[in-house]
Amino acid sequence: DGGITQSPKYLFRKEGQNVTLSCEQNLNHDAMYWYRQDPGQGLRLIYYSQIVNDFQKGDIAEGYSVSREKKESFPLTVTSAQKNPTAFYLCASSIEGRKTQYFGPGTRLLVL
């Protein structure tokens, strides 16, 4: 079954802890994206990657880091520097940068 998977569905973070959200796609898409969704604010871009071993900051990259070592994987780390991490995180991918983006099911991050 082709698609985008994100894990875990729910993630709890303690004060000062780094946590990593997984995103995998088997669509053979070159571009991958991470968005943050907060109520009433739509989706805001955190990071994106057009090709392996390259990624760019989006509008709200502070407190986050990413890697793109493999085409199918684009993990997002929420670092302790992100002071307000509670949100719904969505991963997306597209064939290339200017094409339609397809979204995963999301990970809800909660702070303990």
Next chain:
Amino acid sequence: AQSVSQHNHHVILSEAASLELGCNYSYGGTVNLFWYVQYPGQHLQLLLKYFSGDPLVKGIKGFEAEFIKSKFSFNLRKPSVQWSDTAEYFCAVLSGSARQLTFGSGTQLTVLP
């Protein structure tokens, strides 16, 4: 920086009513336009998109949208809504040489049976 405005934050309709959700964007050049829908507990799904050509675009589940360049608008319409259309709807714009989508803040549609 480009921006996308969705003026209706929450719309409540009865079944069979007609729907129009507004979307306006700020960029004046070439744009690619999208409407996404997020049903309760489900993935964000593509409803329809406009890249070029006929400005009236038809999407899934009877939805359509019209691109009006002079008004910088891409409003979503459906002639007769159903209870199953209850969801949050997002307009998004990909403009010029940008490689990232800009989303509106979303409109929550509630359809009463």
